[in-house]
Amino acid sequence: MNSERLRVELAGLSLANPTMLASGILGYSAETLKSVVEGGAGAVVTKSVGLNPRSGYVNPTVVQVACGLINAVGLPNPGIEAFTRDIREAKAVLKVPLIVSVYGFSFEEYAVVAEKAVKSGADAVELNVSCPHVKETGVEIGQNPEILAKVVGKVKGVVGKPVFVKLSPNVADIAEMAEAAVKAGADAITAINTVKAMAINIETAKPILSNKRGGLSGPAIKPIAVRCVYDIYERVKVPIIGCGGITSWRDAVEFILAGASAIQIGTAIALKGQGVFRSVIRGIDAYLKRKGFRSVKEIVGLAHRN
Numbered sequence: 001m002n003s004e005r006l007r008v009e010l011a012g013l014s015l016a017n018p019t020m021l022a023s024g025i026l027g028y029s030a031e032t033l034k035s036v037v038e039g040g041a042g043a044v045v046t047k048s049v050g051l052n053p054r055s056g057y058v059n060p061t062v063v064q065v066a067c068g069l070i071n072a073v074g075l076p077n078p079g080i081e082a083f084t085r086d087i088r089e090a091k092a093v094l095k096v097p098l099i100v101s102v103y104g105f106s107f108e109e110y111a112v113v114a115e116k117a118v119k120s121g122a123d124a125v126e127l128n129v130s131c132p133h134v135k136e137t138g139v140e141i142g143q144n145p146e147i148l149a150k151v152v153g154k155v156k157g158v159v160g161k162p163v164f165v166k167l168s169p170n171v172a173d174i175a176e177m178a179e180a181a182v183k184a185g186a187d188a189i190t191a192i193n194t195v196k197a198m199a200i201n202i203e204t205a206k207p208i209l210s211n212k213r214g215g216l217s218g219p220a221i222k223p224i225a226v227r228c229v230y231d232i233y234e235r236v237k238v239p240i241i242g243c244g245g246i247t248s249w250r251d252a253v254e255f256i257l258a259g260a261s262a263i264q265i266g267t268a269i270a271l272k273g274q275g276v277f278r279s280v281i282r283g284i285d286a287y288l289k290r291k292g293f294r295s296v297k298e299i300v301g302l303a304h305r306n
């Protein structure tokens with residue numbers, strides 16, 4: 001493999017290759033994150049952490065469906081105070097950028113959690129905006145451009161590290177949300193989080209998940225995610241991190257051609273194991289070589305020029 005061909009610069013972070021661990025798939029511990037890096041990941045994103053500890057929803061929280069998973073785990077997390085120790089430990093052992101995923105139920109919560117994450121050693125924060133805003137019942141932060149911009153603005157005001165904004169596909173126009181986030185200072189856009197979904201047990205006639213509705217991930221959402229990245233690339237200038245259903249190097253290349261500068265892998269790790277990173281990286285490298293490209297950068301957004 002050619003390390004120069006694979007290296008990418010992402011909003012001030014330098015990644016040895018364009019693959020990243022997506023938020024929430026593996027826990028928070030330094031050991032787990034380290035094993036993903038040993039598997040080849042160019043950067044890791046932690047599970048989302050909020051201000052206060054949460055136990056999440058009762059089981060069942062994940063169900064396998066054709067071509068993917070539906071999950072409604074309910075953001076279980078130890079709270080930022082307890083998590084700062086894990087961030088410090090992870091930072092000490094990881095040789096790749098450590099991105100802490102942050103959520104909140106108010107502007108202030110996002111800012112407090114992001115600031116603590118960065119102070120403990122996060123190289124960047126990724127804002128998970130797929131959670132409800134307490135003052136706007138029922139509306140997710142990432143579904144309202146004004147609320148989204150305010151969250152991003154507040155976080156940018158307190159952290160000196162790159163701020164990634166991870167968008168929800170459950171909106172009419174995801175590029176409008178990307179524009180709002182970038183105007184407010186987002187350094188990169190991650191697209192996408194899970195797609196709203198549900199599954200019903202036909203014998204009991206009951207929804208399978210305890211929360212009834214959940215988020216679909218895995219190969220089923222890949223075409224939706226590719227379209228989202230393509231739409232966003234047309235409207236903003238900051239780097240895009242593609243995510244959603246990537247299981248092979250071909251998927252990864254497709255996202256890069258649509259406009260992604262890096263990609264995240266989630267569900268494929270649960271389905272195929274951590275070896276997926278190595279095979280995706282090798283495949284991207286072989287593709288670039290076969291096509292005569294000298295870097296990943298040369299093919300970012302290429303589908304827009306053809």
Ligand SMILES: Cc1cc2nc3c(=O)[nH]c(=O)nc-3n(C[C@H](O)[C@H](O)[C@H](O)COP(=O)(O)O)c2cc1C
Pocket residue numbers: 022023024025047048062069071073075101128166192193194216217218219221243244245246264265266267268
């Ligand atoms: C079990 C599970 C837990 C997740 N937890 C989070 C989370 O805490 N924060 C977040 O931003 N995204 C979370 N996600 C979404 C993933 O990071 C990713 O955006 C989504 O699953 C699509 O990518 P994939 O098809 O590669 O999994 C979770 C996904 C799954 C399947």
